[in-house]
Amino acid sequence: MTDPLTSIQSSGADARCPFQAASSAAQSSCPFHAEGSGSIPDFPPDRVDPLAPPPVYFQMQQGSGLGQAKLWDGKIAWLITRYDDVRSVLSDPRFSSDITNPGYPTVSAAMKIARGNNRTFITMDAPKHAEHRRMLTGEFSIRKIENLRPRIQAIVDKLLDDFVKMPQPSDLVSAFTLATPALVISELLGVPYEDHDFFQEQAMILTSSTATLEEAVAANHALCGEYLRELVAKRSDNPGDDILSRLIVNHVRKGDITETDVVSLARLLLIAGHETTANTTAMGLLFLLQRPDIWDELRQEPSLIPNAVEEILRFLDVTHSGKRRVASEDVVVNGQLIRAGDPVVVLSISANRDRTKFEDPDVFDLHRDSRTQVSFGYGPHQCIGQPLARLEMQIMFASLLERLPDLRLAVPVESLDFKPDSLMYGVKALPVRW
Numbered sequence: 001m002t003d004p005l006t007s008i009q010s011s012g013a014d015a016r017c018p019f020q021a022a023s024s025a026a027q028s029s030c031p032f033h034a035e036g037s038g039s040i041p042d043f044p045p046d047r048v049d050p051l052a053p054p055p056v057y058f059q060m061q062q063g064s065g066l067g068q069a070k071l072w073d074g075k076i077a078w079l080i081t082r083y084d085d086v087r088s089v090l091s092d093p094r095f096s097s098d099i100t101n102p103g104y105p106t107v108s109a110a111m112k113i114a115r116g117n118n119r120t121f122i123t124m125d126a127p128k129h130a131e132h133r134r135m136l137t138g139e140f141s142i143r144k145i146e147n148l149r150p151r152i153q154a155i156v157d158k159l160l161d162d163f164v165k166m167p168q169p170s171d172l173v174s175a176f177t178l179a180t181p182a183l184v185i186s187e188l189l190g191v192p193y194e195d196h197d198f199f200q201e202q203a204m205i206l207t208s209s210t211a212t213l214e215e216a217v218a219a220n221h222a223l224c225g226e227y228l229r230e231l232v233a234k235r236s237d238n239p240g241d242d243i244l245s246r247l248i249v250n251h252v253r254k255g256d257i258t259e260t261d262v263v264s265l266a267r268l269l270l271i272a273g274h275e276t277t278a279n280t281t282a283m284g285l286l287f288l289l290q291r292p293d294i295w296d297e298l299r300q301e302p303s304l305i306p307n308a309v310e311e312i313l314r315f316l317d318v319t320h321s322g323k324r325r326v327a328s329e330d331v332v333v334n335g336q337l338i339r340a341g342d343p344v345v346v347l348s349i350s351a352n353r354d355r356t357k358f359e360d361p362d363v364f365d366l367h368r369d370s371r372t373q374v375s376f377g378y379g380p381h382q383c384i385g386q387p388l389a390r391l392e393m394q395i396m397f398a399s400l401l402e403r404l405p406d407l408r409l410a411v412p413v414e415s416l417d418f419k420p421d422s423l424m425y426g427v428k429a430l431p432v433r434w
């Protein structure tokens with residue numbers, strides 16, 4: 001792999017400090033050139049406020065728009081922080097999602113194992129990416145997802161019925177924000193919910209950036225090598241009304257993909273299908289519990305809930321690891337040369353707070369049009385599950401506002417544990433009273 005720093009310096013291209021453009025005086029305090037040593041900080045940078053992105057991203061936005069950071073395996077990645085650059089990189093085929101490219105920046109040893117051994121279209125490029133993605137697009141169309149509304153509402157109602165019988169305080173994350181999307185995706189895939197604890201445990205290991213290689217190998221084997229493999233074999237013998245069965249009948253039997261591919265797709269959907277939605281909902285709830293004015297406004301005007309969900313996605317973007325790409329040829333972004341083979345981390349978390357795109361981006365505004373937020377990504381890999389995620393979150397918030405109007409945090413916000421080491425940012429537990 002080309003060392004981006006050396007190659008750029010030797011190429012004579014613009015290798016300036018990301019802060020230099022904002023102010024030459026800023027160079028001395030540049031965290032990317034700490035103590036003038038040229039050392040590069042680890043990814044992800046520290047947050048000051050657990051509900052706001054790392055401040056260094058804003059400094060980069062005001063500088064060249066690009067920065068660099070050291071990943072878990074020592075790779076030096078380019079960070080893309082501005083809204084317009086994020087959209088142009090994510091829609092540019094010269095930035096590849098191919099995990100087999102040696103420069104591809106995996107999030108952790110665990111994700112390298114999980115995504116490398118069980119490859120799916122999220123880490124493929126055109127034309128194979130589109131071929132595989134098409135097999136699932138019908139499952140997540142807006143119309144198909146809207147038909148799930150009564151079933152999702154029933155799941156939410158049952159979970160809240162059980163929750164209000166629990167002792168006070170109780171944790172809303174495990175009992176509700178995590179349980180809802182986990183139940184929904186389990187049902188869609190035909191995974192028995194009784195096995196939820198097992199797959200939740202494996203998912204936590206596979207999405208943690210601190211799991212050891214041994215732990216990741218073991219979790220991936222338990223989830224894909226054993227559990228999902230058996231499930232797919234069962235569905236193959238006896239297909240049902242679920243996504244895995246339809247993949248087998250419509251695609252495995254026609255020779256488009258293998259049963260092993262179905263196992264990998266099941267893993268992708270199980271993990272992507274609930275971790276993201278669960279963390280976004282929990283972070284949104286934490287925010288709203290600190291803002292009784294907004295909570296009350298939503299109670300009085302539930303038609304604002306879809307807007308609230310969109311603004312939560314923008315303001316509290318949990319995809320803090322970024323969208324991962326590798327340059328497949330030399331590309332210039334914003335005057336900066338990115339060499340073929342260089343790892344790239346595209347940061348919607350900072351793009352969503354770019355003041356050239358959103359007015360007063362650090363203000364949570366229920367009435368702004370946030371639909372241009374990029375938490376679901378952009379371009380060919382844009383999240384396939386977004387209609388489902390939106391519907392689940394709208395139903396969860398509407399039901400909480402209606403049934404638990406006096407919901408409040410049972411502990412000081414400073415005592416909460418966040419997840420800086422996970423693929424998805426989030427809060428581990430939300431002890432509440434109601």
Ligand code: HEM
Nearest residue numbers: 121122272273276277280323375376377381383384385389
């Ligand atoms: C708030 C919830 C969610 C967020 C923030 C989110 C975010 C994302 C992002 C940023 C990507 C693009 C990754 C990239 O460009 O490399 C993505 C892709 C994907 N998401 Fe989601 N997601 C959410 C919910 C879901 C759900 C509910 C499902 C499925 C049930 C899902 C399934 C997928 C799949 C399969 C892809 C790969 C798409 C492709 O590569 O073409 N996601 N998601």
